[in-house]
Every structure is written in C-alpha cells, then in structure tokens.
Amino acid sequence: MASEKLPTAGNPIRCKAAVCRKPGEPLVLEEIVVAPPYRHEARIRIICTSLCQSDITFWKLKDFPAVFPRILGHEAIGVVESVGEDIDEVKEGDTVIPTFMSDCGDCTDCRSKKSNLCSKLPFKVSPWMPRYESSRFTDLNGEVLYHFLFVSSFSQYTVVDVAHLTKIDPSIPPNRACLLSCGVSTGVGASWRTANVETGSTVAIFGLGSIGLAVAEGARLCGATRIIGVDMNPNKFEIGKKFGVTDFISAGDSGSKSVSQVINEMTGGGADYCFECVGLASLVREAYSCCRKGWGKTIVLGVDKPGAQLSLSSFDVLHNGKILTGSLFGGLKAKSDIPVLLKRYMDKELQLDEFVTHEMKFEDINKAFDLLTEGKCLRCVIWMDQ
Known part of the structure; x- marks a missing residue:
C-alpha cells in the first residue's frame, strides 16, 4: 500500500534557518521558505546537524566560491518529508544521511570499486542543486538563499538530491549517526x-x-x-x-x-x-x-x-x-559504506561517542562556531527544534 502523503507534500514550507549573510558575521536565525523537491530530489526534515571545519572556512571566505546569503551546514541526519518524481530509493518517513559526495550508482565510476568520484554528478562547491542551476531556498522577501555542498543542513528543512542521500536504520542515535555525514x-x-x-x-x-x-x-x-x-x-x-x-x-x-x-x-x-x-x-x-x-x-x-x-x-x-x-x-561510497560504519558503531567497534564534545539547541548555533574557531571542541551536535 502506498504511504499517505503528508499535507505539506508538494507545497512550500516555512521554517527556521541559520543564514550566513556576510562573511565572518554571526549567522542570522530567520524564517525562510523551502520549495518542494524537483525530480530526483527529496525534502528532508533535519533532526540534528554537526559543525564541520569546512563550514567555518566558507563562513569566513570573502571571495568566490563564497556567495551570500547562504545556508551552510553539510553534516547531518534527517527524515524524508516528501519526494519528487522518479525516486524509488527513499520514501516519506525514511531516515537518511545526506552527503556532499554523490553516489549515483549509474556512472562508470560509481559502478567501479576503484573510485568514489561520481562522474555523473561530480563534486564541486556550487551554490545550486546538483542537477539544476537553481535554489530551493528563499527568504520572506523572495530573495534567493544559496545552497552549500548540496546539503545546507543549517535549516529545519532542506532539499537534497537522491544521489546525495543514504538511507539508514532509524534506531541508530541521530546525534552519533550524523557524524558519518562528513568528518x-x-x-x-x-x-x-x-x-x-x-x-x-x-x-x-x-x-x-x-x-x-x-x-x-x-x-x-x-x-x-x-x-x-x-x-x-x-x-x-x-x-x-x-x-x-x-x-x-x-x-x-x-x-x-x-x-x-x-x-x-x-x-x-x-x-x-x-x-x-x-x-x-x-x-x-x-x-x-x-x-x-x-x-x-x-x-x-x-x-x-x-x-x-x-x-x-x-x-x-x-x-x-x-x-x-x-x-x-x-574514498567511501556513501550508500554502501556508511551502513557498514554504522553497524560497526552499533557493534561497539567504531568509536563515535568520543568525537561529540558538545551538544546544543539550534538557537545557540553561533556558540558552536565560537567553540570550533577557538579550538575548544571536536564536534558540536546541534539539535533542530521543529
């Protein structure tokens, strides 16, 4: 039986996001609009996100590939809220980890064991979605907000291409699983x-x-x-x-x-x-x-x-x-290797707990930036209140 569509499916969603409007300045917590997913895309409700050094780098960077205003964040875990056309890998309600590297499963590189460098959707620091030169974010004035590393997890909702999503076991603690999204x-x-x-x-x-x-x-x-x-x-x-x-x-x-x-x-x-x-x-x-x-x-x-x-x-x-x-x-292939690492964590082989030195609420995200820039934390997990 097909799953019942959520009332938000197909419609824009208003939610909170931490927007980087100027380089090096505190992120602005504001209400934004997240468009429905296009073909091959899914809209994700972020459960929690963690702060990575690459976020700090692009937060400070003044010249291209830095663009503003932008929604940073690329290390996260979430739940699929709705899907666009031509998606059968994930469905509404699935727990997923987004990754900045794609794993399309179709190209020569993704089919080979020798490489994780997808040639269909190659990695680049783009302000757009990977298949379309467009954004799914706007502020309440209609201004475009740019994407970051195809994830943009400093938002309660984001849109991610299915090639950048890995479905995982929902029983794994989200404040640990999110660490495998990047670092x-x-x-x-x-x-x-x-x-x-x-x-x-x-x-x-x-x-x-x-x-x-x-x-x-x-x-x-x-x-x-x-x-x-x-x-x-x-x-x-x-x-x-x-x-x-x-x-x-x-x-x-x-x-x-x-x-x-x-x-x-x-x-x-x-x-x-x-x-x-x-x-x-x-x-x-x-x-x-x-x-x-x-x-x-x-x-x-x-x-x-x-x-x-x-x-x-x-x-x-x-x-x-x-x-x-x-x-x-x-060198990881996200869709096949992340589940292996999560199993090793659940089997108490891989240490993840020791990486998390701080956890905080979404409204305190700028404190997380302070901790990382001052060298006072390894990973700070940020919980997204909906």
Missing part, C-alpha cells in the same frame, strides 16, 4: 578505503583535529600497531590516545630537526602510511618525506587555500617509489 567518515574512510592500512603497520598523521583523529580511529580499526600524531597543540596527545594514537610529536618543538626527520628516525625509515589533515602544501611535503620508500603511501585530506601549489623533487618521486594521493570523503 568521521572522511578520516576513517581514508585509513580503510583509500590507504587500505594493514595490520601491524605504522601510520603518521599530520594534524589531530577531528579528521586526523578519525584517521587514527580508522587506522586502529585496521590493526595499525603504531600511530604517530603530529600537532602544534601538545594537549592533543591525551585526546588522541582515545583513538589509538601511540606516539606524539609536537610540531613546534622538534629542535633543529624537521618533523619528517624525527619520524624517519623513530620508524627506521619512515611510516607505511602518512596522512596530511591540515591543508598546507608544506605539510604534504613533510608527510611525503617521512613516507617509507618502496611502498609508502601519503594521503592528502586537508583543504589548502585556493590556488595553492605543491612542489616535489622529481628525483625523489622517480627513485623512492612512493604513492601520493588525495582522498575526497575518505
């Missing part, structure tokens, strides 16, 4: 899918923010026996221990030696896997320099400033046989 999935996936960290291996992680700690958690799950954390903040070592970090290097306190020299000496020739989680070309070079010759892999996760260039010695590339690769969303 934790990216870090854990980088160890699991991109690097394929092996049992007994050595890992070095540059930057112990949420992504770096999630890399450590993934490496721990994969059986790495030595996980070296590098950070400017020595307090990160105690936090890192919760996620399997065994050794710590204070980046600003290595004396006359570079961090890569220290790691090469500690490991007798370099780590098997190195992860750059900050977004600095200089750290990518350091990570590559302490990656073991012959089989070592360096995985880049950090987002550098627009236009940043990476320079490596041609001699080293040719003679040392190392691999350097990027990793968007940790």
Whole structure:
C-alpha cells in the first residue's frame, strides 16, 4: 500500500534557518521558505546537524566560491518529508544521511570499486542543486538563499538530491549517526578505503583535529600497531590516545630537526602510511618525506587555500617509489559504506561517542562556531527544534 502523503507534500514550507549573510558575521536565525523537491530530489526534515571545519572556512571566505546569503551546514541526519518524481530509493518517513559526495550508482565510476568520484554528478562547491542551476531556498522577501555542498543542513528543512542521500536504520542515535555525514567518515574512510592500512603497520598523521583523529580511529580499526600524531597543540596527545594514537610529536618543538626527520628516525625509515589533515602544501611535503620508500603511501585530506601549489623533487618521486594521493570523503561510497560504519558503531567497534564534545539547541548555533574557531571542541551536535 502506498504511504499517505503528508499535507505539506508538494507545497512550500516555512521554517527556521541559520543564514550566513556576510562573511565572518554571526549567522542570522530567520524564517525562510523551502520549495518542494524537483525530480530526483527529496525534502528532508533535519533532526540534528554537526559543525564541520569546512563550514567555518566558507563562513569566513570573502571571495568566490563564497556567495551570500547562504545556508551552510553539510553534516547531518534527517527524515524524508516528501519526494519528487522518479525516486524509488527513499520514501516519506525514511531516515537518511545526506552527503556532499554523490553516489549515483549509474556512472562508470560509481559502478567501479576503484573510485568514489561520481562522474555523473561530480563534486564541486556550487551554490545550486546538483542537477539544476537553481535554489530551493528563499527568504520572506523572495530573495534567493544559496545552497552549500548540496546539503545546507543549517535549516529545519532542506532539499537534497537522491544521489546525495543514504538511507539508514532509524534506531541508530541521530546525534552519533550524523557524524558519518562528513568528518568521521572522511578520516576513517581514508585509513580503510583509500590507504587500505594493514595490520601491524605504522601510520603518521599530520594534524589531530577531528579528521586526523578519525584517521587514527580508522587506522586502529585496521590493526595499525603504531600511530604517530603530529600537532602544534601538545594537549592533543591525551585526546588522541582515545583513538589509538601511540606516539606524539609536537610540531613546534622538534629542535633543529624537521618533523619528517624525527619520524624517519623513530620508524627506521619512515611510516607505511602518512596522512596530511591540515591543508598546507608544506605539510604534504613533510608527510611525503617521512613516507617509507618502496611502498609508502601519503594521503592528502586537508583543504589548502585556493590556488595553492605543491612542489616535489622529481628525483625523489622517480627513485623512492612512493604513492601520493588525495582522498575526497575518505574514498567511501556513501550508500554502501556508511551502513557498514554504522553497524560497526552499533557493534561497539567504531568509536563515535568520543568525537561529540558538545551538544546544543539550534538557537545557540553561533556558540558552536565560537567553540570550533577557538579550538575548544571536536564536534558540536546541534539539535533542530521543529
């Protein structure tokens, strides 16, 4: 029997959203209008959302791809309120996790096990929906509000393309499941899918923010026996221990030696896997320099400033046989890999609880921005009162 349509289906919805109107200024909590979904889209009632460093980056950014006014937020969980035409993957009432990476299931890349980079709906920082050059948000004056990373979860309702939605078990706590919408999935996936960290291996992680700690958690799950954390903040070592970090290097306190020299000496020739989680070309070079010759892999996760260039010695590339690769969303295919990670959480294998340091109401969202910019939290979960 077909499910009964909600009275809101097919009609615009008025709800609250936290709108970023000017770079670096507090978000404005205001009433907006959310249009019904188009073909291949679903309108989602957000249960809770968490704040990611990428939200901070684009909140501060003044030049393109920054656009204003915009609804930020891309790490969330919600319930399908209504669906557009040609959707059979999800229906009204389903619990879903939106992701900034698409998983269309149709293109060559999505059908391959070798890539998570969908070619039908490729990743880009767009102010629009992925299939249409249009927005589903307007303010009460009729002004267009722009989208962010195809999710825009800082709104009680949002519209998301079905290729960016993963249906999940509704019994999983939403304030934990939402973490797999971006950050934790990216870090854990980088160890699991991109690097394929092996049992007994050595890992070095540059930057112990949420992504770096999630890399450590993934490496721990994969059986790495030595996980070296590098950070400017020595307090990160105690936090890192919760996620399997065994050794710590204070980046600003290595004396006359570079961090890569220290790691090469500690490991007798370099780590098997190195992860750059900050977004600095200089750290990518350091990570590559302490990656073991012959089989070592360096995985880049950090987002550098627009236009940043990476320079490596041609001699080293040719003679040392190392691999350097990027990793968007940790190499995960959302629709198949997120349910696996959620099961591992429910089976008490994957740690998610330890990432959540704060929880707060939607009206306090600007406090969450303060906490993250001041380095006082890992993940702050924001509950959306309807």
